[in-house]
Amino acid sequence: MNPPRSLYVHIPFCRHICPYCDFPKLLLSTGYQERYTKALLNEDTRYQGLHFDTIYLGGGTPSALDASLLKLILEELVRRHGTPKEFTIECNPEDVNPRLVSLLKACGINRISLGVQSIKESTLKMLGRRHTPEDAARAIALCREAGIDNLSCDFIYGLPGERMDDLKNDLDWVRKENLPHVSFYALQLEPHTMFAIQKVQPPSDDTLSLYYDTIDTALRSMGLDRYEVSNWARPGFESRHNTCYWRGDPYAAIGYGASSYVDGVRAVRTRSMTDYLAGKYIFSSRAESLAEQEFDYLMCNLRLRDGFSLKDFKERFNKDFLLAYADRIEALRDDLEIDDSRVRVKRDKLYILDSILVDLLDFSSLR
Numbered sequence: 197m198n199p200p201r202s203l204y205v206h207i208p209f210c211r212h213i214c215p216y217c218d219f220p221k222l223l224l225s226t227g228y229q230e231r232y233t234k235a236l237l238n239e240d241t242r243y244q245g246l247h248f249d250t251i252y253l254g255g256g257t258p259s260a261l262d263a264s265l266l267k268l269i270l271e272e273l274v275r276r277h278g279t280p281k282e283f284t285i286e287c288n289p290e291d292v293n294p295r296l297v298s299l300l301k302a303c304g305i306n307r308i309s310l311g312v313q314s315i316k317e318s319t320l321k322m323l324g325r326r327h328t329p330e331d332a333a334r335a336i337a338l339c340r341e342a343g344i345d346n347l348s349c350d351f352i353y354g355l356p357g358e359r360m361d362d363l364k365n366d367l368d369w370v371r372k373e374n375l376p377h378v379s380f381y382a383l384q385l386e387p388h389t390m391f392a393i394q395k396v397q398p399p400s401d402d403t404l405s406l407y408y409d410t411i412d413t414a415l416r417s418m419g420l421d422r423y424e425v426s427n428w429a430r431p432g433f434e435s436r437h438n439t440c441y442w443r444g445d446p447y448a449a450i451g452y453g454a455s456s457y458v459d460g461v462r463a464v465r466t467r468s469m470t471d472y473l474a475g476k477y478i479f480s481s482r483a484e485s486l487a488e489q490e491f492d493y494l495m496c497n498l499r500l501r502d503g504f505s506l507k508d509f510k511e512r513f514n515k516d517f518l519l520a521y522a523d524r525i526e527a528l529r530d531d532l533e534i535d536d537s538r539v540r541v542k543r544d545k546l547y548i549l550d551s552i553l554v555d556l557l558d559f560s561s562l563r
């Protein structure tokens with residue numbers, strides 16, 4: 197197996213908890229910041245000697261961490277692993293100020309992902325977000341002034357009560373801000389979140405499909421191409437880090453609740469802060485069978501505009517995709533595009549990716 201070329205670093209602290217969120221997180225006020233930083237850097241020693249092409253700090257809210265601790269983590273990662281080609285941090289707009297941005301720049305961060313979610317004030321309130329639309333615009337301007345132009349903004353659509361006009365306003369804002377990368381995720385009602393408990397009602401599938409089409413058409417007209425089901429970028433601004441996940445390549449990870457995939461082993465870290473601080477990092481760890489690796493590979497790669505290469509599939513799984521899946525390919529001939537070298541989902545069929553995967557993959561192989 198190849199060594200991982202990407203490292204994910206989880207910073208779990210948030211100033212508040214959003215009602216739709218299922219990520220591993222804790223309130224900042226729990227006061228674990230310093231001990232967590234120490235435990236995190238200690239866990240990182242498992243990857244001693246590895247150089248990473250991409251490092252991604254996600255959360256939680258990395259920008260909420262005490263600035264001196266954030267600086268320590270960033271400097272230590274660079275000292276141990278070298279400066280990655282793509283060095284990303286997730287920030288909430290309300291945290292972005294000139295001091296934070298110059299610290300990030302000085303530590304080598306060259307890509308910032310902002311959790312904007314919406315530019316409508318009442319929607320932001322419903323989502324439990326603390327920033328205003330003005331905060332988001334100000335954060336983008338500050339990043340650019342500091343010379344960090346590789347910016348991405350996350351949005352959520354399919355919210356209860358959302359109207360087409362709201363979505364169009366978000367898209368107009370993306371155009372105005374001239375962003376090189378955006379993600380639009382449909383609201384997922386994850387079990388145990390406040391939205392799920394409140395039985396929040398998302399729009400119908402037909403409405404969601406119309407919204408998705410509207411998003412793709414508008415972003416395409418701005419020069420942002422959909423390179424993954426929920427991600428659009430100008431050429432050269434695709435997220436290298438996330439593409440590693442979608443390609444099924446190995447990746448390292450450290451931090452509370454984080455998952456890694458190295459040498460065919462998927463390891464999930466604990467969501468108990470007590471255990472994490474005590475150095476009991478791993479909650480579960482399992483070597484995937486070749487059938488599971490193949491399942492994951494197809495599920496992730498078909499999310500990508502470019503799909504996967506038949507040669508790569510053969511090298512990884514020692515079989516010919518076209519022969520092994522012949523009967524299912526025939527049934528999906530209206531949905532898949534297959535040429536001599538690649539397999540991809542047709543552009544206008546990406547919105548039904550889930551049902552294509554159900555028809556293509558053998559879910560019983562996972563039992």
Ligand code: SF4
Binds near residue numbers: 214219
């Ligand atoms: S959505 Fe982000 S800011 Fe909100 S609770 Fe989840 S991780 Fe924290």
